[in-house]
Amino acid sequence: xxxxxxxxxxxxxxxxxxxxxxxxxxxxxxxxxxxxxxxxxxxxxxxxxxxxxxxxxxxxxxxxxxxxxxxxxxxxxxxxxxxxxxxxxxxxxxxxxxxxxxxxxxxxxxxxxxxxxxxxxxxxxxxxxx
Amino acid sequence: xxxxxxxxxxxxxxxxxxxxxxxxxxxxxxxxxxxxxxxxxxxxxxxxxxxxxxxxxxxxxxxxxxxxxxxxxxxxxxxxxxxxxxxxxxxxxxxxxxxxxxxxxxxxxxxxxxxxxxxxxxxxxxxxxxxxxxxxxxxxxxxxxxxxxxxxxxxxxxxxxxxxxxxxxxxxxxxxxxxxxxxxxxxxxxxxxxxxxxxxxxxxxxxxxxxxxxxxxxxxxxxxxxxxxxxxxxxxxxxxxxxxxxxxxxxxxxxxxxxxxxxxxxxxxxxxxxxx
Numbered sequence: 001x002x003x004x005x006x007x008x009x010x011x012x013x014x015x016x017x018x019x020x021x022x023x024x025x026x027x028x029x030x031x032x033x034x035x036x037x038x039x040x041x042x043x044x045x046x047x048x049x050x051x052x053x054x055x056x057x058x059x060x061x062x063x064x065x066x067x068x069x070x071x072x073x074x075x076x077x078x079x080x081x082x083x084x085x086x087x088x089x090x091x092x093x094x095x096x097x098x099x100x101x102x103x104x105x106x107x108x109x110x111x112x113x114x115x116x117x118x119x120x121x122x123x124x125x126x127x128x129x130x
Numbered sequence: 131x132x133x134x135x136x137x138x139x140x141x142x143x144x145x146x147x148x149x150x151x152x153x154x155x156x157x158x159x160x161x162x163x164x165x166x167x168x169x170x171x172x173x174x175x176x177x178x179x180x181x182x183x184x185x186x187x188x189x190x191x192x193x194x195x196x197x198x199x200x201x202x203x204x205x206x207x208x209x210x211x212x213x214x215x216x217x218x219x220x221x222x223x224x225x226x227x228x229x230x231x232x233x234x235x236x237x238x239x240x241x242x243x244x245x246x247x248x249x250x251x252x253x254x255x256x257x258x259x260x261x262x263x264x265x266x267x268x269x270x271x272x273x274x275x276x277x278x279x280x281x282x283x284x285x286x287x288x289x290x291x292x293x294x295x296x297x298x299x300x301x302x303x304x305x306x307x308x309x310x311x312x313x314x315x316x317x318x319x320x321x322x323x324x325x326x327x328x329x330x331x332x333x334x335x336x337x338x339x340x341x342x343x344x345x346x347x348x349x350x351x352x353x354x355x356x357x358x359x360x361x362x363x364x365x366x367x368x369x370x371x372x373x374x375x376x377x378x379x380x381x382x383x384x385x386x387x388x389x390x391x392x393x394x395x396x397x398x399x400x401x402x403x404x405x406x
Contacts, residue, residue, distance in 0.1 A: 125254070
């Protein structure tokens with residue numbers, strides 16, 4: 001008698017426990033493809049290697065911020081001897097100076113991964129001002 | 131089933147432990163061409179950046195007219211995206227903006243009466259001209275800056291060249307610095323400032339809600355080898371330079387003229403001088 005009750009309970013439990021899986025079945029969002037436009041397309045290499053940038057750009061930016069604000073060092077020379085302005089959005093040599101469209105680059109992955117960095121609460125994209 | 135003696139088990143365990151311990155060293159030595167390469171990357175200041183041992187400012191009050199003062203304030207605030215709460219909000223871009231509380235204002239440099247700028251020097255028989263002069267006041271970039279001591283997150287700090295600077299990223303909006311500053315040089319963003327910026331300068335970030343701000347002595351311009359905005363439009367009324375260098379422009383002015391500083395008795399040692 002209790003056997004059938006236990007099994008029904010178990011089945012109900014499993015259905016509820018796996019709710020996130022079956023509700024989203026077949027609805028996977030496609031992996032974002034951040035688009036390289038303008039100068040970034042022709043540059044081939046960013047400040048660090050592609051995979052390193054992908055994994056560590058946030059700590060790089062953090063390091064840059066301290067360097068610019070506290071030590072007044074604003075130029076970053078990478079291992080290839082190439083110089084970059086340690087700035088998110090000002091000037092030709094900054095991040096956005098090369099990755100010209102934030103919505104096609106930064107936002108793509110950030111939206112997918114549901115991260116909401118507060119960079120743009122203060123920093124401005126030249127395009128968005130106009 | 132094979133039986134393992136305690137002895138043989140310990141042998142295997144010891145060898146694996148050594149292997150695991152050595153792994154980071156091996157991978158480190160084998161990957162000297164590692165992509166990160168931070169050992170060779172370098173950070174340096176801009177070429178042609180202006181440097182000083184201690185930045186300071188000298189304001190020649192005889193050259194300050196209402197017009198000049200207005201230009202200075204406007205140039206500074208416009209360039210640094212300082213919000214003006216009298217600016218009419220663009221409803222299309224920022225719908226549902228709360229009405230303005232005019233007790234809140236944000237300012238980096240502004241006009242003040244003599245008796246407010248120098249309360250300890252007010253006098254019954256003070257020359258009339260001082261009573262009507264528009265005095266310009268701003269952050270004094272004090273040597274013993276009380277705001278720096280008050281800041282719990284080191285968002286406000288004293289740079290080696292004497293500029294009292296803010297790292298807006300780190301500011302948590304506690305406003306201890308505002309209470310500590312005897313000159314009222316700091317303003318708090320009670321709200322998002324963006325709707326109140328008439329024309330956003332893309333070369334300087336705005337601030338966000340909950341952050342304190344103040345004059346940065348145009349650190350971003352000195353880094354490019356340029357003079358601060360206020361100096362540029364002041365028609366000679368403001369001079370910025372190295373106070374430690376006897377040959378600098380401000381020091382030459384201080385040699386020849388009598389100059390005072392604000393609230394000297396407090397011992398904060400301001401770096402802004404007023405030629406009387």
